[in-house]
Amino acid sequence: MAREASDPSETEIPAPLTPYLFTPELGLLAQQLDDFENLRKAQANRLRIFTRDETDSDGEMRGFALEEDNPAVIAVQINLDQLEILEHKTVLALQKAMRSNPLNEWRKTQLGVGEKTLARLLNAIGDPYVRTDNHQPRTVSQLWAYCGLHTLPSTSRLSITQDDSVEGTTLAGSQKSNETQDSIAPGTNVAAKRMKGRQANWSTIAKTRAYLIAEACVKAGVRKDADGNRYAKDGSEYAQLYIDRRNHTAETHPEWTALHSQNDALRIVSKRILRNLWRAARDIHMNDKEASIGI
Structure with missing residues (x-):
C-alpha cells in the first residue's frame, strides 16, 4: 500500500479526450457517398449489359443488345442520371464538411491528399489520435x-504472397501474383496478410x-x-x-x-x-x- 501511494503514476489513467476530429456529419456523408457510388456502379453495369451487342473475348454473347429507346434501357438510364446527380451533391457536401475540420489545414500542405479522400479515410479510422471506444490516445503503431x-514475426518456411494489394481494389490495375517466398528467416518481421480461414483483426x-x-x-x-x-x-x-x-x-x-x-x-x-x-x-x-x- 505504501509503495502504491508513493508512486501513483503507475496506476494513473490519462484523462479522456474527445474524438472531435471525426464528426457524425462527416461519417454520415461519407457513408451516403459509398451508397450512391455503389448504386451508380451497379446501374452502369446493368446498362452496359442491356445495350452490349458484342461478344466477349471468349466468344460468348453476354449482352442483350437492347436499343436505346427500349423502355428498360430508358428506365435504367434515368436512374443512372439521377444517381450521378445525387453522388455529385453528396461529394460537394462532404468536401464542405471537410473544410470545416481542423485537419483540413494539414491536408492543404499534402500534395495529392484531397478533401473527399481524407474525409473517407477519417470515416474508416475515426479520429486519428483518439480512440472512439474509450476516448484514450492511441499510438501511431496502433x-x-x-x-x-x-508487421508480424514470420516463421520458417512461411509462404508469403508477393502481392500486397488491398481487398476491394486492384492496385496499379494489375492482378494478384501467385509468386511466393518459401524461405524467410525466423524472427523476421513481414507485412500482415489475410490468411484463409482466419478473421483479420x-x-x-x-x-x-x-x-x-x-x-x-x-x-x-x-x-x-x-x-x-x-x-x-x-x-x-x-x-x-x-x-x-x-x-x-x-x-x-x-x-x-x-x-x-x-x-x-x-x-x-x-x-x-x-x-x-x-x-x-x-x-x-x-x-x-x-x-x-x-x-
Whole structure:
C-alpha cells in the first residue's frame, strides 16, 4: 500500500479526450457517398449489359443488345442520371464538411491528399489520435495496426504472397501474383496478410482508403525526366519516399516483380501518410488541451 501511494503514476489513467476530429456529419456523408457510388456502379453495369451487342473475348454473347429507346434501357438510364446527380451533391457536401475540420489545414500542405479522400479515410479510422471506444490516445503503431499496415514475426518456411494489394481494389490495375517466398528467416518481421480461414483483426476499408490516398499522392508527385528517371515534383515527401523505396528494393530484392515492388512502396507511403496525419491530430488535441487549462 505504501509503495502504491508513493508512486501513483503507475496506476494513473490519462484523462479522456474527445474524438472531435471525426464528426457524425462527416461519417454520415461519407457513408451516403459509398451508397450512391455503389448504386451508380451497379446501374452502369446493368446498362452496359442491356445495350452490349458484342461478344466477349471468349466468344460468348453476354449482352442483350437492347436499343436505346427500349423502355428498360430508358428506365435504367434515368436512374443512372439521377444517381450521378445525387453522388455529385453528396461529394460537394462532404468536401464542405471537410473544410470545416481542423485537419483540413494539414491536408492543404499534402500534395495529392484531397478533401473527399481524407474525409473517407477519417470515416474508416475515426479520429486519428483518439480512440472512439474509450476516448484514450492511441499510438501511431496502433493506428497502423488498425489499418492492417503492421508487421508480424514470420516463421520458417512461411509462404508469403508477393502481392500486397488491398481487398476491394486492384492496385496499379494489375492482378494478384501467385509468386511466393518459401524461405524467410525466423524472427523476421513481414507485412500482415489475410490468411484463409482466419478473421483479420484490422479494417479492410481503412487499409483500402489509406492505399488509395497513397496512390493519389504518388500520381500527383512522381514525374519522369527525359531519360525515364523518376523525380519528386515540388519536393513531395511522399513521392520521394516512393522513389527511394523502389530504388532500395530494386537493389535488395531484384527477384521481386514490378507489381510487388509497386505495392511494397505504396505500403510504405501509406504508413508515412498515416503517421503524419496522426501527428497533426495529436498536435491539434494537445494545443486545445493546453489552451483549455490556460498554459
